[in-house]
Amino acid sequence: MMNVMNYFKERFLCYLFLLFALLFAYFVYRFDKRFFMTESNAAYVLAGWFLILTLFFIVDFIMMRRREEKFRYYCSQTSDADPEEIFFFPEDRNKAELVRASALEYARYRAEAEATAAEETEFITRWLHDVKVPIAAARLILESHENRLPGDFLKNMDRELFAVEESVMRVFYEMKSNRFSEDYKIVQTGTKKLIAIALKTYSSFFRYKQLTLSVEGDDYQILTDEKWSSYVLSQLISNAVKYSHQGGEVTIKTEKKGGDVRISVKNKGKGIAEEDLGQIFKKGYTSSEARNGAKATGYGLYLSAKLCGLLGHSLQAESKYGEYAVFHLIFPEKKTLLNMTKL
Amino acid sequence: MYRILIVEDDFTISRILEEHLLKWGYETASVEDFSEVLSVYTKFEPQLVLLDINLPYYDGFYWCAKIRELSDVPILFLSSRDSDGDKIRAITQGGDDYMEKPFSLDLLTAKISAILRRAYSSSDRTLNILQYGELILNLEKMQVICGDISVELTRNEGRILSLLMKHQGDTVSRGRLMQYLWDDESFVDENTLTVNVNRLRKKLSEAGLGDRIKTLKGEGYRLL
Incomplete structure (x- = not known):
């Protein structure tokens, strides 16, 4: 001024x-x-x-x-009124011409970028649907030939297919997380139900690795979006399964402390090295050593933490290297609602 | 014999569905020309329609509305679309249920028989009944009937037995049984399955059927 x-x-x-x-x-x-x-x-x-x-x-x-x-x-004003008609002073005219030119340039650039982004989103969404069809077909083929296939073949194919499905889901949730405010529904739900939804797809993996699963604690009522938080939980379970030794143990424990409800997923595997612990929720971060040859994309936990942030939940990791790793998904009593009203 | 119309444009999926449903005693037809779904429908007169949403020419919602103009036949949507919006739309536009791809054949057949039961059991009592040899399972009352003796089953036992019976003496793997038993409210681990199968065994002997469930180590179970 x-x-x-x-x-x-x-x-x-x-x-x-x-x-x-x-x-x-x-x-x-x-x-x-x-x-x-x-x-x-x-x-x-x-x-x-x-x-x-x-x-x-x-x-x-x-x-x-x-x-x-x-x-x-x-x-x-983003109008494209001619500066000649508006301004008396030549200097103002010239400057206005420059502003107008760059405004037009920006509008064009923006429209282009938006169109490209929209096109990409549409393409990826379509692709997500398309790729599910052959996955579904492959699953059906396996299922209908189950009794005629050698066990190892079935197991390995199931694993590979599952890996494809998991990574497809990851794309899906990443896309959705950027449009989070359009697609969420906060309801009161039970922790038991969430755990069951998240566990569902992993039943065969517990069997393959001969893991003992124990689920402890009561059923607590929480406020959350079922789809999103069960996805986060399934990521934690997926990791727990991935990093468990053959015949190991996975414990899912639900507790209430103060007003907060906490679901902890614990596995007794190699654990997480101390220098990694602060970094695991970062995008693209993979452990300083490859564990069990499992491929880590460094994306699952990042996405989980991001979703937790959006939902007003929190995600914490705890580990003793060489012994265990625990992930806590915490539902703070009031924060979720507060967070939601801001969206 | 119930007739099921399959409207699915992925050839592999529709072929497997046809084979599978045929095995389970349904008569099926698949649509090949997706601009003419309605005429196939009127010619075949199915008692149930499996309808995909992403189809060439018109989508599944369109055909659902078209079929609804003609009849109240149960329609089960099968689709890779997974947003709540699509599911709600499918149900509000006249669909009876919705299954997301990928789905399991066991769950699909369970849903199909449940839908058929809801729609036709008042006129057809046999829909509630599964039979294998002299073993009869009443799905509505969850009872095993053998001659004069009837034994009540719990939900899990009933589901295990129904899956074994539907496979008509083929081996059913433990994984498949577990997958079938896991649902939104409860989950089943190795121990629960073993316990349930053992209890089921005992109940079947109580019904005078002897030991009818054979354990195949490392593979699964089958009915004798």
């Missing part, structure tokens, strides 16, 4: 010139002995001069301010 300070900064050359002109006139008057003026005349000239200067200052300041306001208004 134009204030007096800025006005003088803008016009300092002009006022400096006036000051010099005044000084020059004064010295000429002083050194030229023949040049004489009565005192009252001198005062009169000086007063008149100051009056004119003040008048100039007021008019110039107001005009400059108006110009600036007009220019600002023009910039804030």
